[in-house]
Structure formats: structure tokens, C-alpha cells
Amino acid sequence: MSHRLLRKIFILIFWIIVWQLASIMIHNVILLVGPLEVLRALTRMAVTEEFWRSVLHSLSHIALGFAGGLVSGVLFGSLAFRFRLVHEFLEPVILLIKSIPVASFVILALIWVGSGSLSVLISFLVVFPMIYVNTIAGLKSTDVKLLEMADVFGVKPGGRIRCIYLPALRPYLISSCEIALGMSWKSGVAAEVIGIPSHSIGERLYMAKIYLETGDVLAWTLVIIVISSIFEKSILALLRRGKGAGVC
Numbered sequence: 001m002s003h004r005l006l007r008k009i010f011i012l013i014f015w016i017i018v019w020q021l022a023s024i025m026i027h028n029v030i031l032l033v034g035p036l037e038v039l040r041a042l043t044r045m046a047v048t049e050e051f052w053r054s055v056l057h058s059l060s061h062i063a064l065g066f067a068g069g070l071v072s073g074v075l076f077g078s079l080a081f082r083f084r085l086v087h088e089f090l091e092p093v094i095l096l097i098k099s100i101p102v103a104s105f106v107i108l109a110l111i112w113v114g115s116g117s118l119s120v121l122i123s124f125l126v127v128f129p130m131i132y133v134n135t136i137a138g139l140k141s142t143d144v145k146l147l148e149m150a151d152v153f154g155v156k157p158g159g160r161i162r163c164i165y166l167p168a169l170r171p172y173l174i175s176s177c178e179i180a181l182g183m184s185w186k187s188g189v190a191a192e193v194i195g196i197p198s199h200s201i202g203e204r205l206y207m208a209k210i211y212l213e214t215g216d217v218l219a220w221t222l223v224i225i226v227i228s229s230i231f232e233k234s235i236l237a238l239l240r241r242g243k244g245a246g247v248c
Contacts, residue, residue, distance in 0.1 A: 033215045041215035042222060050199070058119065058201040059227060062188035065123025066181065066235075072124075073131025074173070080132070081139040090132075097129050106191045115195035119188040119202070126187045127180040131173070138172030139165060174239050181235055185228035 016035050023034035033041075045051045080087035102122065109121045146164045155163070192202020201220060208216035 030212050030214055033218065037215045038218045038222065041213070042219040045216070045219060050204075053199050054201050054204050055223065055227065057197075057199045058189065058192060059231070061117070061119040061200075062123045062184055063231065065120040065188060066127050066184045068120070069124045069127025069180065069184070070131055070177070073128045074135050077132040077135025078139065081136050087136075094129050094132060097125055102126065102187050102190065103194070106194045109191070110195050115197040118191050118195040118197055119200070122191040123184040123188040126183050130176045130180045130183070134172040134176035135169065138169035141172070142168040170239070174236060177235060177239060178232070181232040182228060185224060185231070189224055 020034045020036070023032045023037075026032050029037070076086070076090060080090055105122055105125055106118065109118050113121055142165055147160070150160050150164060189202050189205070192200045193206050194202075196203050196206050201224060205217060205220050208214075208220065
């Protein structure tokens with residue numbers, strides 16, 4: 001076992017002990033419960049069908065919103081890079097999406113699509129402008145000398161995209177996805193807490209808050225952290241997997 005891993009384990013244990021001591025000192029299960037109580041709450045929930053149904057609901061909806069934002073961001077970002085008119089038409093929309101608070105979007109989304117598809121739309125709206133902006137920045141960073149060389153040798157558009165544009169875009173795409181993945185989960189679950197769609201993590205969090213079940217709130221928070229972390233690492237691994245795809 002490496003020293004770095006041992007250090008991380010030690011730091012984690014230290015903060016768990018601090019958490020447990022804080023819960024003992026506060027001595028109020030409504031304000032703060034200890035890690036053992038959270039673990040018991042998580043174990044109790046994990047054996048129920050409703051738990052896994054809620055996890056699957058939120059995961060599928062937020063993943064769908066993220067995928068839509070990723071694909072649309074790359075597509076429209078590429079079009080805006082290629083065509084100045086597209087960039088000018090989309091610029092006010094991107095500024096609007098970036099400026100409006102998520103809470104306002106949630107309220108509007110409840111009117112437009114209802115609570116069932118709420119987390120899909122909110123995740124999409126959070127992810128899309130990040131990917132769009134970074135796609136344009138990545139394409140603008142393309143080496144001009146490589147493009148000139150492609151002109152000299154008559155490289156076809158497909159070859160230019162694969163061998164020149166994608167390698168320039170990939171670092172920007174990975175960087176933006178690292179932020180967008182976390183934000184999609186935060187905004188998606190927050191939207192669910194407000195909209196309370198049936199069989200979702202947001203609904204479970206809301207109900208735990210209503211009944212002052214702090215252990216359940218923290219247990220669901222831990223579930224969100226674990227799922228979002230796995231989701232993030234999986235997507236980033238897929239993006240990094242093709243790192244050498246653009247080398248010709």
C-alpha cells in the first residue's frame with residue numbers, strides 16, 4: 001500500500017472521528033447525527049425496493065440531461081466556431097442561460113414540463129453552456145500550422161476533424177466535463193427537492209427533511225456523492241480512453 005493512499009485513509013479516518021465527536025458534543029439527533037447512525041440509516045434504506053428505484057430514477061434522468069447537454073454543446077459549439085452568424089444568434093441565449101439562477105429555471109420548468117422531466121431539463125441547461133463555450137475555445141486553439149499543412153497535402157475534412165480538431169478539442173472537453181458532471185448532479189438533485197418528482201432522490205431528501213430524519217438526509221447525501229463520483233469517473237475515463245484517437 002502506497003504512502004499516498006495511507007495518508008488519504010488517515011485523513012479520512014481523522015475527519016470521521018471529528019464528525020463523531022461533534023455529534024456527541026452537540027447531542028442532538030436533529031441537528032447532527034454521527035457516522036454510525038448514518039451508516040445504520042443507509043443500511044436500512046439500501047434493502048428496500050424504493051431506495052434503488054429512487055437511485056435509478058435520478059441517475060437515468062440526470063445522465064440523460066448531461067448527455068443531451070454534452071452532445072448539443074459540442075454540436076452547436078462546432079457550428080458557432082464554423083459559422084459566425086450561428087455564434088451571434090446563440091450568444092444571447094448562452095448569456096441568458098448562464099445568468100438566470102437555477103431556482104428560476106426550476107420554477108419555469110415545473111410549468112413547462114412538470115416534475116417528471118424536471119431534472120433532465122435542469123441538468124441539460126447547466127451542462128450545455130459549459131460544453132458550448134469550451135468547445136469553441138478548444139477549436140480556436142487548433143494549431144494554424146497544422147491546418148496550413150493539411151491544406152498543402154489536401155487532407156479531407158474527415159481527416160482534419162480526426163487528426164487536428166479533435167486532439168485540440170479533447171483537453172477542453174475533458175476539463176469542462178469535470179466541472180459539468182458535478183454541477184449536473186448538484187442542480188439535478190436540487191431541482192428534484194423543489195419539484196418533488198415521484199420515486200426520486202430529491203423526493204426522499206425532501207421527505208427526510210419533513211420528518212426531521214437527519215440520519216436519512218446525510219445517508220442520501222452520501223449516496224449522491226458516491227453515485228456522482230462513479231458517474232464522473234466513468235464518463236471521464238471514456239473521454240480519456242480515446243486520447244490517442246486523433247494521432248495520425
